[in-house]
Amino acid sequence: VNVPATAAPPEPLVAPLPLSHDFEIFYAEARDTVIRAVTMTTGDRDLSVEAVDEAMARAFQRWSQVCRLENPGGWVYRVALNWATSVLRRRHRRWPFSGSAKRSEEPPSVAEPDVMRALAELDVRQRAVVVCRYVLGWSEAETATALSTPPGTVKSRLHRANRLLSSRLAHLRDQKEL
């Protein structure tokens, strides 16, 4: 295809938005949610903010491809989690998860600290599945795609996580029954 110097291509009837603008909308809509999800997985709010910003930068770098994915937010979550994992490894730090992520000025008073303690007992991969499933509300299939993990693995991790959480939180069930 030769593009002559003088020939201008026909104007599209509706000019598509530049991709960078599209990214700005994605960033505005997805950033906070993904940071909250990564914080729930790592237990370190500041690290999660850093990780999501890095993942967002990578998403912008290849936005023309990422925006075509079915779940760009899932891609950002996975990249951010991998980045946070590698940072923690480099720092020779154990997972900081303590259920004491930085809270807003007015934390919901109904939050149950036992739930967070139980979540902290999970392996980070199980926690990621739990967060995708319960915090982000993704289906098992969507979780599998987002984490680049086979659906069967997601299922088994979720099963093991639920078993542990059930055993640790049995008293809540008892309280509810009362």
Added chain:
Amino acid sequence: MSDLDRHLYDQLRTHAAGVDVPAGDIEAVKARGRHRRHRRAGTAALAVMAAAGTATGVFVSSSSSGGSRKISIEAPTSVPGTIGARLTWRVAPTSAGLSDLISVSSAGSIAYAVSTAPGVVPAGKQPLQQLYRSADGLSWTTASGPDGVSAAGVAVDGNRVYTVGTGPATAATGNVSGAVTTAVSWTDNGGGPWRNSVLPVAFNAPAGALSVTGEAVDVAAGPKGVVAAVGINATADLTKLVRGVSDKTLWSANANGVEVLGSQVSSRCGFSPADRNLNAAMKLKESAAFKAKAFPLSAAYRAAVNRLEQAGPDGFATQQAPQGQVTTVPCVGATGQPASVVPADQAYRVVRTYSWSQLGIGGQAEQALLGEPLVFFSSDGTKFHQVSLPAGTAGQAYVAAGTGGFAMAVQGADGPPVVVQSADGQHWTQAPVALPAGVTGASGIGYVDRRLVVVGQTQTGAAAYTLVSDGWQASPLPANVIAVAFGPVGVGVVGMSGKGNPGSWQVLFSRDGVQWSTASLTSVSGGEVDGANLVVGADQVVVTVSRPVTGQPSTRIPAQVQVMGTPAG
């Protein structure tokens, strides 16, 4: 879902909602992304993406003999004055290629690269990137690098090897947080002492007012000399520049200076704190329960939904009211789809303006704040001085050197890339023909057979644009360009097309930028592909292919395969 599951679900969501998220800085994120984009140019990035694309039509024949597989790829037609692009591929006896290749350059049969060590980089590891040397593009050995400078780009010209990189800040770089020294270093091929030439970069700004968050560099060397381009991410702290300004003050920067912004202009994508409910309202509005009027709405949601229904064509901004520096405000329409992006100084009233000189900022500091690359030239590669680019160029620059001079693809901050050229490295003008409309970014630039080739991205895919007598000739590439490399024998591209994971991996090659051949990387490497990079040498193209990981995550390590493509004739 059991009661416990539901309780757990509620509790986790409650905890997540309680995490305090600090305000984001989208401009900083985009700037980081641009720097990363630069790192990919002409190198490799392992990525699995989904997209659609096409490739040039080719004729493929294959043969097998004694376990060694050969596949010949040939373009079906020939154009007068062009060189055939046929390659014969075979699997190489070596398998440990450069995994995370930052920059590569070759002259004659010698190639230099800035990369991680040959072999697979295990997941989660961030190994050292340093200078490597190869005589065949297959086997790489560590090369001594310049002292005190971390090389980020390499260029080989005859017997001279140049690197450009950064080192610790000195007093000369100015009182600027994060500033580093940038230097071009050189040695004679084969190993000799390295010598450094510090590029004259110094920021003129009040103390503490400017911070540098990263630098991207590129270098090209040819018979006319050496050109180095330095892209600097810099941000200003307005509280250090203007009295009475706080962290929460909204402001915008442009070529003239700084605009302090006030209240919103409601007719242009206006928003208020109440509009935080708009996102939720959009989703709510589309839900079946809402359509069936199955539940009552709170007053806030009802107000948000009402505003959505009354929204004009530009709709609403969905982000929270920004603070600090802002460039644009994204707006979405009532359907939730992107509608427009409004410059910040149109979405908000300008209450005060300050010129850069009023703020005490000038020269290179002003250029860095505006995202303009700093370009330096040396006729002999030892002493550099800054040169000017034509007006309208901004963003990261990719440099190429040829026998007739230099060329550069400069990424605009928000617009399409611009190609500029110079016969002597000192006087730069825009290319006689602009890149075709629709090109949104550049992934690499170089000369092949004396023709200038720009690998560009469009909104729907990618293409190689070759400057011929009557304009740019576009050759379609796979939608996702993963790696680009220029070398003495031509230009090679690895790309992926097709939706899904894995997509269709292809390697394309041209000796003149006009005739291209393409081959399935899955076919020539004999297995699945998860990532790839390539080196183009004097007589062959080498592609290092990473296989998908298998096994348990804790033990999974992808295998590598190297394939060689040899041009016919």
